[in-house]
Amino acid sequence: MAADSLHVSISAETVVNVFGLPISNSIFTSLLVSFFLVGFAIYFRSKFKETDQPSGLQNFVEMVVDALYNFVYSITENHKKSALFFPIIASFFIFIIMNNYVGLLPGVGPIMVEEGKIGQNGIVTEVLASSEPEIEVTEAADSIAAEEHKEEHKAVPLLRAATADLNTTLALAIISVFLTQVFGVSHLGLAYFKKFIDFSNPINFFVGILEIILEVAKIVSFAFRLFGNIFAGEVLLVVMTYLVAIAVPAPFYALELFVGFIQALVFSMLSLIFFNLATKGHHEEEHETAAA
Amino acid sequence: MDIQLAQIIFQIINFGVVLGALTYFIYKPVLKLLNDRRERVAAAAAAAGEVMQDKEDLERLREKTLLKASQKAKKMENDIRSEAQAQAKLMLEQSKKEIAAREAKFSAELSKMKKEEMRSMEAVMKKAALTMAEKVIGESLDNKKHQKLLDEQIDQVIKSL
Numbered sequence: 423m424a425a426d427s428l429h430v431s432i433s434a435e436t437v438v439n440v441f442g443l444p445i446s447n448s449i450f451t452s453l454l455v456s457f458f459l460v461g462f463a464i465y466f467r468s469k470f471k472e473t474d475q476p477s478g479l480q481n482f483v484e485m486v487v488d489a490l491y492n493f494v495y496s497i498t499e500n501h502k503k504s505a506l507f508f509p510i511i512a513s514f515f516i517f518i519i520m521n522n523y524v525g526l527l528p529g530v531g532p533i534m535v536e537e538g539k540i541g542q543n544g545i546v547t548e549v550l551a552s553s554e555p556e557i558e559v560t561e562a563a564d565s566i567a568a569e570e571h572k573e574e575h576k577a578v579p580l581l582r583a584a585t586a587d588l589n590t591t592l593a594l595a596i597i598s599v600f601l602t603q604v605f606g607v608s609h610l611g612l613a614y615f616k617k618f619i620d621f622s623n624p625i626n627f628f629v630g631i632l633e634i635i636l637e638v639a640k641i642v643s644f645a646f647r648l649f650g651n652i653f654a655g656e657v658l659l660v661v662m663t664y665l666v667a668i669a670v671p672a673p674f675y676a677l678e679l680f681v682g683f684i685q686a687l688v689f690s691m692l693s694l695i696f697f698n699l700a701t702k703g704h705h706e707e708e709h710e711t712a713a714a
Numbered sequence: 715m716d717i718q719l720a721q722i723i724f725q726i727i728n729f730g731v732v733l734g735a736l737t738y739f740i741y742k743p744v745l746k747l748l749n750d751r752r753e754r755v756a757a758a759a760a761a762a763g764e765v766m767q768d769k770e771d772l773e774r775l776r777e778k779t780l781l782k783a784s785q786k787a788k789k790m791e792n793d794i795r796s797e798a799q800a801q802a803k804l805m806l807e808q809s810k811k812e813i814a815a816r817e818a819k820f821s822a823e824l825s826k827m828k829k830e831e832m833r834s835m836e837a838v839m840k841k842a843a844l845t846m847a848e849k850v851i852g853e854s855l856d857n858k859k860h861q862k863l864l865d866e867q868i869d870q871v872i873k874s875l
Binding site for chain 2 (some may be wrong): 434435443444449452453459460462465466467468472483484487488490491506508509512513516521587589590593596
């Protein structure tokens with residue numbers, strides 16, 4: 423495969439193996455984002471002052487944190503629950519939006535490396551630039567495996583938005599659904615499982631089975647919604663840039679900025695709603711519905 | 715699509731690290747600061763509310779005092795007015811009495827003066843009449859005659875008046 427091709431792959435590609443663990447380009451990018459976020463957090467803490475007149479960076483961070491906290495409080499309407507959910511919801515939002523926007527940066531996608539040319543110490547030894555691209559779409563793991571046998575030195579993008587990789591979105595979805603169960607049990611105790619296992623009558627038993635299916639469906643829904651939107655956006659941008667390189671992709675970039683924000687918000691909001699619902703008893707829900 | 719369990723676990727750990735770092739370095743201090751600030755603002759707002767309440771109480775007290783003073787002033791004004799009216803009435807009555815007394819005195823004096831004048835006029839006329847009568851009758855009249863004649867004449871004059 424030529425490095426100067428228009429590269430569209432539905433799955434992330436391995437750029438290096440570290441102690442037998444394949445590091446894909448999406449993991450590599452998400453690691454960069456995570457390093458940036460952790461570094462930023464440490465830098466912010468070092469500059470943080472307990473003052474009533476914050477300026478610059480602290481002002482901005484306070485504004486973001488306050489807005490996100492108010493967003494969480496607007497759903498829970500309870501300070502105790504808001505304090506419990508806020509770190510996770512805010513981290514979901516920041517992690518997802520940063521990974522979404524990283525995919526829009528110049529260099530994420532076009533910078534190609536030959537698979538296997540990155541040394542075991544993780545240093546990129548050869549970077550290939552694309553000049554005259556040709557379309558090549560790799561779809562399934564089977565075809566990748568087949569091609570791996572044919573071409574030992576396949577060119578793959580060095581960087582790929584983490585949220586354009588199903589593994590990342592699945593991981594986030596699993597965290598969200600798992601924490602929903604944790605919060606449910608911590609607030610309601612074992613009574614939380616009554617909604618899944620209820621032998622009181624056949625209808626409730628059947629509803630319990632549906633609830634179990636729903637929890638699994640949540641993972642699938644979360645993962646594929648985020649992955650589909652971000653991956654489709656990236657493909658759209660690649661194709662538009664390939665067709666008309668100047669000016670035309672600009673509106674699509676603006677659209678993708680909007681989509682990136684909306685998807686981060688949707689994921690965070692749905693997680694928050696599920697957390698909140700899990701911490702409410704059946705009677706509380708009925709009472710709220712009646713009040714509404 | 716290539717779903718790999720190792721990559722999923724790696725991303726879960728990755729997100730956990732980011733969550734921990736953001737919580738420890740950003741969320742906790744910033745939320746603590748925001749809560750402290752919110753509490754201070756709430757305390758200041760409560761203090762401001764108390765001050766406003768005090769101000770309103772003072773305002774009410776001022777209005778009450780003003781109303782009381784106004785009522786008192788009005789009452790005083792009414793009292794003074796009624797007192798003045800009573801005094802004026804009294805003075806008027808006194809004046810009327812005084813005038814009546816003066817009038818009576820004046821009338822008495824006038825009457826007395828009139829009597830005196832009449833008496834003096836009577837004497838003059840008596841004398842004049844005596845003189846005239848003496849001239850007419852050509853003899854001197856004694857006092858008794860003269861007085862009788864004079865009385866007759868004066869009575870005629872008075873009657874004619």
